[in-house]
Amino acid sequence: MIRTSRSLFGDLDVQVEADAPIGVSSWFCTGGTADFLIRPNTIDALAELIRRCRQVDTPLRIMGEGANLLVDDDGVPGIVVRLDQEPFKAIETNVDGNLELVRVGAGADLSRTLMTLSRTGLAGLEPLMGVPASIGGAIRMNAGGAFGEIGDAVHAVACLDAQGELQVYPADELRFEYRRTNIVDPVVLWAAFKVEPTDPMALRTRIKEIAAYKKRTQPLAEKSAGCMFRNPNDPSSGERVSAGKLIDQTGLKGHRLRSAEVSPRHANFITVDRGGKARDAIELGDLVRRRVFDACGIDLQREVVVWGRDGSDPPA
Ligand SMILES: Cc1cc2nc3c(=O)[nH]c(=O)nc-3n(C[C@H](O)[C@H](O)[C@H](O)COP(=O)(O)OP(=O)(O)OC[C@H]3O[C@@H](n4cnc5c(N)ncnc54)[C@H](O)[C@@H]3O)c2cc1C
Known part of the structure; x- marks a missing residue:
């Protein structure tokens, strides 16, 4: 297990929050915490933090508005940075x-x-x-x-x-x-x-x-991160095809897995109920991917970035 040391940022001009609930502040409004959420007050502090994380192999991730992000329920190791200071x-x-x-x-x-x-x-x-x-x-x-x-x-x-x-x-x-x-x-x-x-x-x-x-x-009022999957290229024509259409054709529109649902409005949106689980959205995404592959041989690639303690998209 990676342990993140406060000595990485203790003397820097940054604001620090330990066990920060980044999942609930993402657009999905669900998911776990970051070991440390850091808000740098200056560009120099951010640059020094990057150097130090690199030296000791501590993962550093940047969170924007969290509109394309799904944080697993177990949270994310290392440091998450938000650039929300002036x-x-x-x-x-x-x-x-x-x-x-x-x-x-x-x-x-x-x-x-x-x-x-x-x-x-x-x-x-x-x-x-x-x-x-x-x-x-x-x-x-x-x-x-x-x-x-x-x-x-x-x-x-x-x-x-x-x-x-x-x-x-x-x-x-x-x-x-x-x-x-x-x-x-x-x-x-x-x-x-x-x-x-x-x-x-x-x-x-x-x-x-x-x-x-x-x-x-688009179902803008629901808790989601926009399109779950990238629109793939059709293997025969090479043309980009709508992932939403492919999902629609599997009959999964409106399908529910515990707290997660394939949006009845736009099949490429997976939404999560308030108080739901990130895991449900991840598992529903996996089901969608399998069904589309079985139906037409196209392996959908996720557009939403998933952060977790294992099996997640790597830090930058
Ligand atoms: C309701 C809804 C509708 C949407 N509609 C669209 C749409 O029409 N078109 C579209 O393209 N997307 C859409 N999205 C997805 C989302 O809006 C975009 O992907 C957006 O670019 C995400 O920006 P963010 O700041 O929230 O990034 P985050 O979700 O916070 O992060 C996404 C990725 O960017 C990286 N990142 C963020 N900031 C930085 C930085 N400063 N430096 C380096 N890396 C960084 C993160 O590390 C992560 O890998 C939608 C999402 C929702 C919830």
């Missing part, structure tokens, strides 16, 4: 005197950011309206949907690498693919976006339309 949330317009460039800290809320920009008539991030995310989490996942992806608007991304050193990547060094990027550094620190001055009223109308579409098509 130095990580700044929204800066007119970067380097360029009206068409904004820089946003990784800890800033995506929807709040695009609303702030829309008030001054800056367009670019509105296709992401209604996607719950921090800027860092949205970059890591290349969040997007019917109206576009965050990668479309990126001018540059800054990260802290495994040695805690700052790396700034211009857009032409980055690859944004369907729900993934080529960023391997453990922490996204900020992103700069290309924006376009536009009529604020027209922008507001567009944002309302996109929000209404999301509300119509």
Whole structure:
């Protein structure tokens, strides 16, 4: 069992919570604790923490808004970091005197950011309206949907690498693919976006339309982490197919496993009842995966990141 020593962060400018209930603060509202939740007050403290964790092999994970995360009921070893202090949330317009460039800290809320920009008539991030995310989490996942992806608007991304050193990547060094990027550094620190001055009223109308579409098509009020599985490529045509449709065809829409359910509204959403178990969602996901494989030979890959003490997605 990994033991996390307080000597890793005792002298750093950070806020510390032991046995922190990160599962219930994720969008699933269920799951276990982190040995330590750390909120750095400065970028230097975060960089030093990364270096020290690397030296002693302590897992360090970054939690954004927890909208694509399922924390197993037994919790997660090591350190979970949240970038929710002021130095990580700044929204800066007119970067380097360029009206068409904004820089946003990784800890800033995506929807709040695009609303702030829309008030001054800056367009670019509105296709992401209604996607719950921090800027860092949205970059890591290349969040997007019917109206576009965050990668479309990126001018540059800054990260802290495994040695805690700052790396700034211009857009032409980055690859944004369907729900993934080529960023391997453990922490996204900020992103700069290309924006376009536009009529604020027209922008507001567009944002309302996109929000209404999301509300119509997704069970936003339920406890979930959005789509459980990536849309796979059809092995014969090579075309991307809807995982939701494949799940629907197995007849599992509305299927329940204890506190977890395949959403009757959108078959690629697994939802969990208030007070339910993360394990139920994990097991239901496994059942869905087996049924789809049996039905059409396609092995669905999870889009939701699962953290646990074993068998979970590895830390960055
Ligand atoms: C109701 C609902 C609707 C959704 N709709 C959509 C949709 O339409 N399109 C879509 O793409 N997604 C959707 N999602 C999923 C989710 O919104 C996105 O995946 C989003 O990008 C997650 O961001 P987050 O900040 O919550 O990341 P988290 O869930 O906290 O983390 C996700 C991953 O990103 C990593 N990460 C987070 N922050 C950082 C950082 N600063 N540096 C490095 N790594 C980091 C985490 O370690 C983890 O591996 C939806 C989710 C919900 C609950």
